[in-house]
Amino acid sequence: MGKVILGILIGLALGVVGAMTMGGGAAIGVGVATGLSAGVCTTLKGAQAENLITAEQADRSSTA
Numbered sequence: 001m002g003k004v005i006l007g008i009l010i011g012l013a014l015g016v017v018g019a020m021t022m023g024g025g026a027a028i029g030v031g032v033a034t035g036l037s038a039g040v041c042t043t044l045k046g047a048q049a050e051n052l053i054t055a056e057q058a059d060r061s062s063t064a
Helices: 002-022 025-049 055-063
Strands: none
Touching (some): 025 055
């Protein structure tokens, strides 16, 4: 469960850093999208490592 929380925090941090360095309205959106994408990926990998979801469930949730 700790890896899942860590994944969420990493995603938020990447989004904030990306938004701050790019500046501007559209660039903030790109930074947030990048951070969320990275956060979702890390969260899914963490959930798989903790045996909270299977690989098939991760594939379905990442393509939905």
